[in-house]
Amino acid sequence: MSHDNPPSTEAEKPRSRHFVQDEIDADLAAGKNEGRVQTRFPPEPNGYLHLGHAKSICLNFGLAREFGGKCNLRFDDTNPSKEEQEYVDSIQADVAWLGFQWDALFYASDFFEELYQYAEHLIRTGFAYVDDLTPDQVSEYRGSLDKPGKPSPFRERAPAESLDLFRRMRAGEFPDGARTLRAKIDMSSPNPNLRDPVLYRILRAHHHRTGDAWCIYPMYDFAHGQCDALEKITHSICTLEFEIHRPLYDWFLDHLPVPSRPRQIEFARLNVTYTVLSKRKLLELVKSNIVAGWDDPRMPTLSGMRRRGYTPAALRAFCDTIGVARFNSTVDKLVLENAVRDDLNKTALRVMAVLNPLKVTVENFPEGKVEWIDAVNNPEDATAGTRPLPFSRTVWIDRDDFREDPPKGYFRLSPGKEVRLRYAYCIVCKEVRRDARGEIVELVCTYDPQSARGATSDGRKVKGVIHWVSAEHAMEAPLRLYDHLFAAEHPDDVPEGVDWKANLNPKSLEIVSGAKLEASLKDAKPGTQFQFERVGYFVADAVDSRPGAPVFNRTATLRDTWAKLEKRG
Ligand code: ATP
Ligand code: MG
Numbered sequence: 001m002s003h004d005n006p007p008s009t010e011a012e013k014p015r016s017r018h019f020v021q022d023e024i025d026a027d028l029a030a031g032k033n034e035g036r037v038q039t040r041f042p043p044e045p046n047g048y049l050h051l052g053h054a055k056s057i058c059l060n061f062g063l064a065r066e067f068g069g070k071c072n073l074r075f076d077d078t079n080p081s082k083e084e085q086e087y088v089d090s091i092q093a094d095v096a097w098l099g100f101q102w103d104a105l106f107y108a109s110d111f112f113e114e115l116y117q118y119a120e121h122l123i124r125t126g127f128a129y130v131d132d133l134t135p136d137q138v139s140e141y142r143g144s145l146d147k148p149g150k151p152s153p154f155r156e157r158a159p160a161e162s163l164d165l166f167r168r169m170r171a172g173e174f175p176d177g178a179r180t181l182r183a184k185i186d187m188s189s190p191n192p193n194l195r196d197p198v199l200y201r202i203l204r205a206h207h208h209r210t211g212d213a214w215c216i217y218p219m220y221d222f223a224h225g226q227c228d229a230l231e232k233i234t235h236s237i238c239t240l241e242f243e244i245h246r247p248l249y250d251w252f253l254d255h256l257p258v259p260s261r262p263r264q265i266e267f268a269r270l271n272v273t274y275t276v277l278s279k280r281k282l283l284e285l286v287k288s289n290i291v292a293g294w295d296d297p298r299m300p301t302l303s304g305m306r307r308r309g310y311t312p313a314a315l316r317a318f319c320d321t322i323g324v325a326r327f328n329s330t331v332d333k334l335v336l337e338n339a340v341r342d343d344l345n346k347t348a349l350r351v352m353a354v355l356n357p358l359k360v361t362v363e364n365f366p367e368g369k370v371e372w373i374d375a376v377n378n379p380e381d382a383t384a385g386t387r388p389l390p391f392s393r394t395v396w397i398d399r400d401d402f403r404e405d406p407p408k409g410y411f412r413l414s415p416g417k418e419v420r421l422r423y424a425y426c427i428v429c430k431e432v433r434r435d436a437r438g439e440i441v442e443l444v445c446t447y448d449p450q451s452a453r454g455a456t457s458d459g460r461k462v463k464g465v466i467h468w469v470s471a472e473h474a475m476e477a478p479l480r481l482y483d484h485l486f487a488a489e490h491p492d493d494v495p496e497g498v499d500w501k502a503n504l505n506p507k508s509l510e511i512v513s514g515a516k517l518e519a520s521l522k523d524a525k526p527g528t529q530f531q532f533e534r535v536g537y538f539v540a541d542a543v544d545s546r547p548g549a550p551v552f553n554r555t556a557t558l559r560d561t562w563a564k565l566e567k568r569g
Contacts, residue, residue, distance in 0.1 A: 037069030309539030309555030
């Protein structure tokens with residue numbers, strides 16, 4: 001017996017259609033919805049969008065695009081105490097940034113009147129009643145997984161009486177929490193969602209759109225499917241935890257005069273190692289000042305990742321790579337980092353920056369002379385052109401690129417050894433100078449004037465290539481080196497009674513202040529990405545950069561170990 005080996009990398013995996021596409025194919029083949037495909041992305045405006053939402057956005061908008069259908073943006077704003085206009089604005093900006101344009105924009109609150117009328121319909125038809133139990137009593141009566149619920153004493157209330165009470169709930173006659181409207185389904189159902197779920201609660205909270213017009217608000221389950229039906233959504237795609245709500249979703253559609261019949265399909269939510277994807281928890285990080293805001297570059301929010309230097313193309317490619325399935329799993333954060341590296345490798349301009357500078361004096365290069373070299377902006381993109389790069393007698397190199405006692409196979413600079421300064425000349429280290437404390441402060445070198453553009457005077461091979469910056473021309477800028485916000489692979493996997501934030505990485509941000517950068521970076525436009533050669537991908541911070549004084553965020557380190565890089569010419 002032989003087994004096929006599983007594909008060893010994502011790239012080798014044969015691209016196949018995922019199960020949601022198959023379901024839609026089947027619906028179309030069966031002639032459902034007059035051949036229409038319409039999806040929606042339904043965020044609750046109670047926080048900023050994160051990477052998990054990107055998966056949902058790519059899926060919903062992607063399906064609409066693929067099937068020639070439509071995708072709406074719907075704000076699920078039925079919980080006024082947690083929702084804000086700031087979140088509505090950021091969500092729209094983030095969806096657009098990711099590269100998607102919604103066909104129509106709706107708010108669940110647009111349908112508050114229709115939803116209210118649907119509730120009256122259920123009361124009149126005997127499928128809903130006003131309950132006077134307190135919220136605590138309601139949950140006590142509901143039972144548990146292994147214990148059936150028991151009926152409320154108000155369950156058999158006459159429809160006319162419930163209707164009257166419901167209207168008075170709307171009119172504001174009762175205090176918050178005094179009564180609820182409940183569907184009359186099945187108190188002994190094995191599915192707790194069907195044990196007479198609450199449809200409306202009394203809540204005096206200012207709503208970001210409807211203001212104080214309402215003092216009763218529909219519950220999520222009562223709003224969601226009916227909004228889908230009113231918008232004529234055909235496929236209502238949500239995450240797996242809603243699978244157990246599907247019978248209720250369908251029950252409402254069966255019992256209400258809705259204008260269309262949407263269908264709920266569940267998929268696995270995205271989990272990523274070292275990352276927390278929950279608006280509630282991300283909000284806690286913001287509120288407790290553990291991060292500098294929703295757009296802190298360490299946050300897995302779309303605004304944080306944008307500020308970190310992630311591109312929409314990289315995030316879309318990531319969502320494409322991870323696919324869509326019906327079982328929960330956790331994606332290795334490396335997959336995400338590789339997606340941004342792959343994209344930035346194609347597009348980012350190459351520049352040089354020395355993080356830990358060591359002075360090099362090229363003693364046979366004339367004092368005061370400046371040679372302007374044509375440096376390639378991006379070897380992966382011929383249209384990116386070249387820039388003039390100044391070379392002079394004094395340059396900065398990185399301390400890590402010099403070893404007084406080099407191990408075997410070390411191709412960077414060491415006493416008596418030769419190395420190439422990228423785009424420029426080969427230099428040999430002649431002398432090491434130290435300060436009074438014995439620390440190395442300067443290397444005196446000579447250069448081979450015939451070693452420009454990869455040549456050498458006698459054709460000898462110089463293996464090592466290092467980056468450098470002309471001291472006379474260098475500028476300084478703060479660099480922020482970011483690492484995982486959490487030190488554990490599964491951050492919220494903490495023992496009972498332990499704060500979920502216990503796994504925060506104390507070293508998630510290191511600020512490098514003495515770095516020497518190529519002068520061309522002075523005018524880096526905020527939001528522009530660069531590859532600092534041999535160091536990593538960086539972006540000019542969009543918030544803290546000032547004209548002529550950029551601040552750089554490290555997006556990702558280079559995948560390449562430097563051993564691989566030093567072979568490049
Ligand atoms: P959170 O728990 O972070 O608040 P949520 O599901 O409550 O997430 P919503 O604003 O209700 O957030 O989500 C909008 C849409 O995004 C929903 O359809 C939801 O299923 C989807 N979504 C949210 N988180 C993820 C995730 N991690 N992976 C995939 N889809 C997600
Ligand atoms: Mg939610």
